Amino acid sequence: MATQQGRTLGRLMLSPTIILLFIWMIVPLAMTIYFSTLNYNLLNPGMENFAGLDNYYYFLTDPSFLAAFRNTLVLVGSVLAITVVFGILIALLLDQPILGRNVVRLMVIGPFFIMPTVSALVWKNLLMHPVSGLFAWIATSIGLQPIDWFAEAPMLAIILIVSWQWLPFATLILLTALQSLDAEQREAAEMDGARSLSTFLYITLPHLARPITVVILIETIFLLSVFADIFVTTGGGPGLQTTNIAFLIYSQALMHYDVGTASAGGLVAVVIANILAFFLVRIVGRNLEA
Amino acid sequence: MARRTPVAHTITATVAAWIVGFVIFFPILWMVITSFKTELEAFNTPPSFLFFHWTTENYATVQERSNYLHHALNSIIIAGGSTLVAMVIAIPAAWSMAFVPSRRTRDILLWILSTKMMPAVGVLVPIYLIFRDLALLDTRIGLLGILCLSNLPIVVWMLFTYFKEIPKDILEASRMDGATIGRELVYVLTPMAVPGIASTILLNVILAWNEAFWTLNLSTSEAAPLTVFIASYSSPEGLFWAKLSAASTLAIAPILVLGWFTQRQLVRGLTFGAVK
Numbered sequence: 033m034a035t036q037q038g039r040t041l042g043r044l045m046l047s048p049t050i051i052l053l054f055i056w057m058i059v060p061l062a063m064t065i066y067f068s069t070l071n072y073n074l075l076n077p078g079m080e081n082f083a084g085l086d087n088y089y090y091f092l093t094d095p096s097f098l099a100a101f102r103n104t105l106v107l108v109g110s111v112l113a114i115t116v117v118f119g120i121l122i123a124l125l126l127d128q129p130i131l132g133r134n135v136v137r138l139m140v141i142g143p144f145f146i147m148p149t150v151s152a153l154v155w156k157n158l159l160m161h162p163v164s165g166l167f168a169w170i171a172t173s174i175g176l177q178p179i180d181w182f183a184e185a186p187m188l189a190i191i192l193i194v195s196w197q198w199l200p201f202a203t204l205i206l207l208t209a210l211q212s213l214d215a216e217q218r219e220a221a222e223m224d225g226a227r228s229l230s231t232f233l234y235i236t237l238p239h240l241a242r243p244i245t246v247v248i249l250i251e252t253i254f255l256l257s258v259f260a261d262i263f264v265t266t267g268g269g270p271g272l273q274t275t276n277i278a279f280l281i282y283s284q285a286l287m288h289y290d291v292g293t294a295s296a297g298g299l300v301a302v303v304i305a306n307i308l309a310f311f312l313v314r315i316v317g318r319n320l321e322a
Numbered sequence: 323m324a325r326r327t328p329v330a331h332t333i334t335a336t337v338a339a340w341i342v343g344f345v346i347f348f349p350i351l352w353m354v355i356t357s358f359k360t361e362l363e364a365f366n367t368p369p370s371f372l373f374f375h376w377t378t379e380n381y382a383t384v385q386e387r388s389n390y391l392h393h394a395l396n397s398i399i400i401a402g403g404s405t406l407v408a409m410v411i412a413i414p415a416a417w418s419m420a421f422v423p424s425r426r427t428r429d430i431l432l433w434i435l436s437t438k439m440m441p442a443v444g445v446l447v448p449i450y451l452i453f454r455d456l457a458l459l460d461t462r463i464g465l466l467g468i469l470c471l472s473n474l475p476i477v478v479w480m481l482f483t484y485f486k487e488i489p490k491d492i493l494e495a496s497r498m499d500g501a502t503i504g505r506e507l508v509y510v511l512t513p514m515a516v517p518g519i520a521s522t523i524l525l526n527v528i529l530a531w532n533e534a535f536w537t538l539n540l541s542t543s544e545a546a547p548l549t550v551f552i553a554s555y556s557s558p559e560g561l562f563w564a565k566l567s568a569a570s571t572l573a574i575a576p577i578l579v580l581g582w583f584t585q586r587q588l589v590r591g592l593t594f595g596a597v598k
Contacts, residue, residue: 042422309439
């Protein structure tokens, strides 16, 4: 039972956040929309003119957009599949009685705290280098031909690096969820003669459905804008093989200085992200008894 | 009653878990080991794992040749500063939503969350142009502001979920005892809010420290934090593995330690309270 004075104070305390976030969201977005209707290249200042929807036409019909779109889907889809599947397996493993569980958990969670530029460069050089990398040495010692990762399978290389960064996140969330699963519930099922596989399928997995959804949605939002890993390893290449939408927009804006097309692309990215955000906000909202 | 688990089961699970943990952690370990090798040794095949001449010369060279401390200082200022400013803005907001909720609080919270969903690349062009026109490119203050804004939604949300757990009865009780709003804030609520505030600060420092989209696009040298400094090792002439490893180890060590302390809060902060 808030007093009138309390309510006014509350509104006053809330307003800086709202005003700042509103400006932060609306001003750049409005500018992006405006720029996206212009012929505007930073190399020809003062030559801007209205272009209607031409930029969207160019961006969406440009073969590099299709390539980038496909790459984005492949990257996001593969990393999601890898992190969720292995995340479940590792979380189940860590939920077992383990000696030194805390140490193991620290090791598993480690990669999440590594800045993307570090993990990308360490993987690219120390591990994936075709001659002196550790993977090459392992391949040669078991009699295989070492893979030149960034020439032969650049996208796979990026997928592995990004998956390594996000596996801890999935694992940690699923482990947290597993630990909240009532042990008695599981024991009851086992007493009733349920085998461990059916316990997993009918009790554990349904319990994990929500956390898995949350992992997928949050990871997707971050994975759609993977940038630094590509920036320091492949620069989007060879050709367009590792250019995702985020990197394509970056290269149009800051390498080709084509503000109009980059803005149109930016809006396309905003629309894609918003569709996903819609679902995430609904899930979180359902959980919020404010 | 917990059943006793068979010893064999414990042993299998322990061995498997340690192997998995070691494999996942290995790239970090390998980087740290490489940072103590000479450049020549770093390239050697077969690689030496423990039995080589350990040296700390890379750490000295990294500082001498590339002014590591300058970039570390930038990281500290940008990550720390953006967190502090975000806290100053967010604490009152989260406070009021947790303690004086209105009919619209839920919608406001969800709207705040939705601002975090905006992909940074969607507003790269205008932000870059605004920065150029205001001479903010490659300045610490510019990066500090951007990171503050981009993390503000997470900060508000985390604080809100913590504040919400503070029992409201305690307020009533202190009011009955005649405490004023000011005394209530200082003596009753603040002590109960400190753990939540501390976790929020830690998580936000980690996020800002590792942020690598705005920092890479908006800074080059003067204001460049460690993310950008490490990225400079991607150029062909910069491929000195031992030095890359030494610089990387220095860049991640403090945050890895912080991160390990905050792993529980991490789940909460990054899922916006959807998983606890």
